[in-house]
Amino acid sequence: MGSVMKGKLVILEIARLKEHEAVNEQHLEEMKEWLIRDGVQIDPIIVAKDYMVILDGHHRAKALKELGYSKVLAYVVDYYDEEIEVHSWREEERFTKEGVIEAALTGKQLPPKSTKHIVKDRPSCINIPLEKLR
Numbered sequence: 362m363g364s365v366m367k368g369k370l371v372i373l374e375i376a377r378l379k380e381h382e383a384v385n386e387q388h389l390e391e392m393k394e395w396l397i398r399d400g401v402q403i404d405p406i407i408v409a410k411d412y413m414v415i416l417d418g419h420h421r422a423k424a425l426k427e428l429g430y431s432k433v434l435a436y437v438v439d440y441y442d443e444e445i446e447v448h449s450w451r452e453e454e455r456f457t458k459e460g461v462i463e464a465a466l467t468g469k470q471l472p473p474k475s476t477k478h479i480v481k482d483r484p485s486c487i488n489i490p491l492e493k494l495r
Contacts, residue, residue: 367482368438370405372494375426375433379414381465384423385473392424401488402434407480409440414465416440416447416478425494432494436484446479 396402402425406418415422422433438445440458447456456476464471 367442367444368407368436368480369410370434370436370484370487372432372489373408373413373435373437375422375431377413378408378422378433378435379412379465380419380422380470381414381416381461382419382475383470383473384419388420388473389424389427392420393428396421396424396428396491400491402491402494403488404485405434405436405483405487407478407483408435408437409462410437411440412462412465414440414462416445416461416476417480417483419473425491430491430494434487434489434494436480438480444481448477448479450474450477 402421404418404421406421407416408414409416416438418433425433440462447458447461449456454475461476
């Protein structure tokens with residue numbers, strides 16, 4: 362039996378979103394090149410619905426914005442759903458959902474690639490054409 366999506370797949374205005382992590386400039390430039398080459402946003406970013414905080418996809422959202430797009434495909438979730446987990450990419454660090462939200466709301470961003478969010482029902486390979494994100 363397949364899992365039922367708990368979140369909602371939507372197109373959001375990038376300007377409404379808040380970032381909890383900074384971006385790596387080299388990876389940002391690579392992301393822009395991939396978007397230009399492919400002409401599609403392959404995977405949606407993940408956004409916490411009550412706060413409009415980007416949980417996953419900072420580089421995709423910023424690359425689209427810098428390329429002149431105003432929208433992004435997003436999977437909007439209830440961040441406090443027990444099936445959504447937050448981990449660290451670094452063994453010595455620990456993060457909480459509250460800490461992620463606080464970083465975004467206060468503007469005190471975490472370093473690039475600090476958090477890793479596990480969203481079990483996240484959609485992938487959507488391939489939305491970039492012209493739909495103008």
